[in-house]
Amino acid sequence: MQPTSKLERRVVTAAENALAQRRYVSPIDVLVGIGWLPPGPVTAWERGLTPHLEPAAVVDPDRLAGALDILRRWALGNGMRSTEVSYAAATRDRHPLRFTVDGRPERELAYRTHWMPADLTDAQRDRLTAKQNTPPDMIVLLAARSFTCAGCGETEADMLMMEEGEPLCLACTDLDHLVFLPAGDAALTRRAKKASRLSAVVVRFNRSRKRNERQGLLVEESALAEAEQQCLSDEEARARRRDRDRERREAADVVFQENLATLIADLFPAIPASRAMEISLHTALRGSGRVGRSAAGRALDPDAATRAVIASIRHEDTDYDTLLMSGVPRPEARDRIRPTIDRILTAWRRPA
Known part of the structure; x- marks a missing residue:
């Protein structure tokens, strides 16, 4: 495709620059490159602070769609291969990001479509695709x-x-x-x-x-x-x-930590003593903001101690953290690990 209009020349230049830097081209690269999407609002959208990307643009949605169509025709004309990329927010639930207000599938797909040169090997293409789909x-x-x-x-x-x-x-x-x-x-x-x-x-x-x-x-x-x-x-x-x-030593509250460990052992008679102390040391650290330092925790409330034990199991005995990093939404990740938590709690509640 030979650019014939000023917009086509701008889109092609932005696409070529992105390709040289990243070895692939995304619609966001092009729209930022031609000045239609300011980088600041793009970052806010990526972090889940705004619900849609298109309203941040300095032009209307139809002009954005026109630029993406120019990108598509340029890519096809150069024999490039397309791949659909998932976009997730940089939030704890990693919810899918939306580009458009109306959610039209064809426009959402146009934004998610990235382009790579046809001469890449399968291994190179797989690595690039994996990188593009990695949650932020x-x-x-x-x-x-x-x-x-x-x-x-x-x-x-x-x-x-x-x-x-x-x-x-x-x-x-x-x-x-x-x-x-x-x-x-x-x-x-x-x-x-x-x-x-x-x-x-x-x-x-x-x-x-x-x-x-x-x-x-x-x-x-x-x-x-x-x-x-x-x-x-x-x-x-x-x-x-x-x-x-x-x-850590300066932040330690020795007496409180020992009392919390004792409370945990009373609530869970079968918990290993070393694990009860480990949970107490971790959750009662001054300035940590953890359950043990909450008002309920400092009052040695059994519910707060139980939450501290559950949090320890969640992070130490399940694949919860791995699920979150792989992009699984927080509620779904918690549902997946709940049977493991219930099983361990039941075991630790048995008389020693």
């Missing part, structure tokens, strides 16, 4: 000021996720078992994320630059320990581990 990183915000969780009403948390315009604390998003790894050490970050079944990117809003800036990762504690072990030859990593251990 979940995003957690460092709170700029105090907030009230829309789920539990707690006001002491310092991190949150936005869902349907409402702030939720980490406990209400099933992320409170994760630990914070500050940005700065690329090797440690890469290894910890790779080892962690569940992770989230932590960002902070920079008011002067009007954008979110990456601050670090939330990862599983065991994954961080594994990554640190791999980096122990690096003195800086060793120093960071010592600092983290010192912070």
Whole structure:
């Protein structure tokens, strides 16, 4: 296809630039490239903060559809192969993203269709397709000021996720078992994320630059320990581990943790003593925002202790975190693992 109009030349140029950078072309690449979709609203849409993408464009839906038709004709004319890509929000439920307000199937499909060169090998095409269908990183915000969780009403948390315009604390998003790894050490970050079944990117809003800036990762504690072990030859990593251990000791509330472990053992007589203490140490850490630090937890409420035990089973004894990272919606993931949780709770409730 030889471009004959100014719009066709702009679309083809944007498509060629995207192809050179990524080895595939997406409609969003092209619409951002020609200036019809601002990057900021695209990011907000990807994070699930807005329901549809088309209203963020600077032109009407029909002109957007015309640009996508030019892209399709250019791709076919160059013998490119199409693949349909799933788009999921960077939220805890990973809900499917919608492009259009009216939801017309043919237009939704046009946005989800990516194009790749025909000369790629099957292995290269499979790798690119897998990459394009990988769910995005979940995003957690460092709170700029105090907030009230829309789920539990707690006001002491310092991190949150936005869902349907409402702030939720980490406990209400099933992320409170994760630990914070500050940005700065690329090797440690890469290894910890790779080892962690569940992770989230932590960002902070920079008011002067009007954008979110990456601050670090939330990862599983065991994954961080594994990554640190791999980096122990690096003195800086060793120093960071010592600092983290010192912070953990300073945050520990020994008497409360022992009382919570005793309560857990009373509620679940068959639970291993080491597991009861592990749950207590984890959930009662000062500043963690976990169940043990809630008002009910500090009052040694049996329901709060039971929730802490359930959370431990969910993350340690089931594939719940793996399901979330693979894009399974949170309610469906919980339904899948519920029989395992019920079985373990029943076993631990038996008299010792």
